Amino acid sequence: MTDVVRLESLRKIYEGPVTALDGVTVGFPAGSFTAVMGPSGSGKSTLLQCAAGLDRPTAGRVFIDGAELTAAGDTAMTKFRRRRVGFVFQDYNLLPALTVEQNVRLPLRLAGRRPDPGAISGVLTQLGLADRRHDRPESLSGGQRQRVAVARALVAEPAVIFADEPTGALDLRSAREVLTLLRSVVDDHRRTVVMVTHDPVAAAYADTVVFLADGRLAGSLRAPTAEAVAGRLAHLGDLVAGPAGAAASAGGAA
Template sequence: MTDIVSLESLYKTYDGGVTALDGVTATFPAGSFTAVMGPSGSGKSTLLQCAAGLDRPTGGRVFIDGAELTATSDTAMTKFRRTRVGFVFQDYNLLPALTVEQNVVLPLRLAGRRADRLRVREILDRLGLGDRLGELPERLSGGQRQRVAIARALVAEPAVIFADEPTGALDLRSAREVLTLLRSIVHEHGRTVVMVTHDPVAAAYADSVLFLADGRLAGSLRAPTADAVAERLAHLGDRVGVAA
């Protein structure tokens, strides 16, 4: 199975000597759904930001779809992200003055690419938003806004979608719908999703879980259940002195 994302000995140190990543090596295969978890301060958000090209690691290398992201200039990295990487964030990151359709095609416009309107509408139809193309985000529920964000992530045909706490702002029903949608994107459409989450129930929707503690890999779990994830997190919390 081809690895869509490869991280080689990633280090990230911030001013003041704080080490957020301490030699992390990991791979994310094509067509996989991986959750990244760990106690607060474990480095999981930093891992996502460095893997996605939103931040540059202090040391190590990042490969996405065979291209070394860390070997490019900041400008080239930005262009690469616009064409090969999709993002879903906790707070949706939708522009309030743009309609649903305009928000979805925004990455294509920023990349100087022409939007295929039929395909955009097909994606929105698939996500249950076909009748909301002209609506502004303020008229949508939280779950609907997150589905718009997922549609925006899909429209550029990215190699990988990075999701940072995508259900953190949603009620239980909407969270379940979004997680089911992410899982179907992987299993039915062959996409690759890497999701940072603090929620064992959310992690149980993934194919596997990668655990971090103190900026280092602290194990993994395949075919996770919420109970198994919670138990592993509790031990990680004991280890770093943080309650799970």
């Protein structure tokens, strides 16, 4: 399958210096759902931010839908992001003064595109929000707010949707609803979803899990189960901790 998102030799170094990404090359195929996981500090959030054009890598290249995002200037990058990239964040990022429908329309307005009322209504209906279209975010549950965020990401028909810990602030039931919704975004809408998560249960909704450790790729897992993901994460945690961490783990298990 063609990669909708392609990262080539991506490096990101912060002051310190701290190497958050160290030569990562990975592709995310069209119509796929990929979870990105790793121990704390592994670089997974940095990878998402660089891949989505929210931050510039120190070196390397990012391609989205065949266009090199890293070759664009800041203004061009912002315009491209508005046209071709959707976002779902842990804290929803909804504007409290706007209604559900107005929040969903916002990306189109920012991109200078005229919203199609029929398309807006269709997305709201598909996501179970038609009867809440005139409500403001404060009157919605956490799960409903995240549904609005997904609707907002979908309405611009992006090449890829990046989700950063989308279930981190939700209860178990709402988290399952949002993950099922993201799964349907891939299966029914044929979109590409890249999700950063720390939760093995959430990762099990994906087609593939990509693992990071110390800013480098540390393998992948297709058709993941929560148990398999948890086992791989525990192994990565031991490797990152080093011999002392592995010994402590072994002592705890004994």
